[in-house]
Amino acid sequence: RKEVEQDPGPFNVPEGATVAFNCTYSNSASQSFFWYRQDCRKEPKLLMSVYSSGNEDGRFTAQLNRASQYISLLIRDSKLSDSATYLCVVNDTGGNNRLAFGKGNQVVVIP
Amino acid sequence: DAGITQSPRYKITETGRQVTLMCHQTWSHSYMFWYRQDLGHGLRLIYYSAAADITDKGEVPDGYVVSRSKTENFPLTLESATRSQTSVYFCASSERGYEQYFGPGTRLTVT
Numbered sequence: 001r002k003e004v005e006q007d008p009g010p011f012n013v014p015e016g017a018t019v020a021f022n023c024t025y026s027n028s029a030s031q032s033f034f035w036y037r038q039d040c041r042k043e044p045k046l047l048m049s050v051y052s053s054g055n056e057d058g059r060f061t062a063q064l065n066r067a068s069q070y071i072s073l074l075i076r077d078s079k080l081s082d083s084a085t086y087l088c089v090v091n092d093t094g095g096n097n098r099l100a101f102g103k104g105n106q107v108v109v110i111p
Numbered sequence: 112d113a114g115i116t117q118s119p120r121y122k123i124t125e126t127g128r129q130v131t132l133m134c135h136q137t138w139s140h141s142y143m144f145w146y147r148q149d150l151g152h153g154l155r156l157i158y159y160s161a162a163a164d165i166t167d168k169g170e171v172p173d174g175y176v177v178s179r180s181k182t183e184n185f186p187l188t189l190e191s192a193t194r195s196q197t198s199v200y201f202c203a204s205s206e207r208g209y210e211q212y213f214g215p216g217t218r219l220t221v222t
Contacts, residue, residue: 032209043201043213044154087154091209096161097142098169099209103153 003027006088006102013078013109020074021105023088032091033064035073037084038104044087047073078109114138117202117214125222130189132217134202140212142205143185144169145177147198148216154201160185192221 006023013019025033033050048055050062050071061074071090075082085104092098115136124130134143145157156169158177166177174196176188189196197220203211 034210043216045213046210049210096159096167097205097209097211098144098156098159099211101154103151 002102003092003100004088004090004102006105008103008106010106010108013075013082013107015078015080015109015111017078018074018076019078019107020072021086022070022072023102023105024068024070025088025090025100026069027090027093028066028069029093030090031093033062033071034089034099035060035062035071036087036089036101038087039084044101047086073105075107078107080109080111083107083109115202115204115212115214117200117217119217120215121218123220123222124192126192126194128192130192130219132187132189132200132202132219134185134187134214136183136185136202136204136212136214138204138206138212139182140204140206141182142211143179144203144205144211145175145185145187146201146203147171147196148201149198157187157200189219192219194221197221 035047036044037047038044054063059076063072087104088102118133144159146154160166160179200217202214205211
């Protein structure tokens, strides 16, 4: 079983709509969770950390469910500029600051 | 310029040649990482380093060599390039916590 699993999509979203997707992680000992954004042919960039209590950054909301071992990301009022791949990332419990990356959810915002 | 840089950005080489990809960061981060990204696989860790002169294998180390004589540099060498090593290579660094900062990537084609 992969350490981090995501449904690759694509998720075709009308501009202005809300889109949400989850990822699941296999290691219950994981403590740190992130969403990274990757634009086509660019490097991944940190979008937001995911905290146990859930957190919001503008139109983006991240949630963590430790019991079911999943992380979610919700994007409200989608903009064309939100088109990207969103990578679910979990710390690798092997240590040394390693991270385990999901394959990403591809989001395409349609005018 | 501050940040993390990679060179070259694009490289075409022939099977059997030795190739070295460079990574340089100006933050003095302790941890540095090399990933490759291929369609269908997401980001896979090749090698990582916790400090100068300390390196360790990641998920897919075969055919690669790394060194870290200085904190700011982490070169990746393909000893004898193969077509299966055609990929996009990302270098990343981190310090406190697990957040990693990525370089712009090197697109390598092995013919």
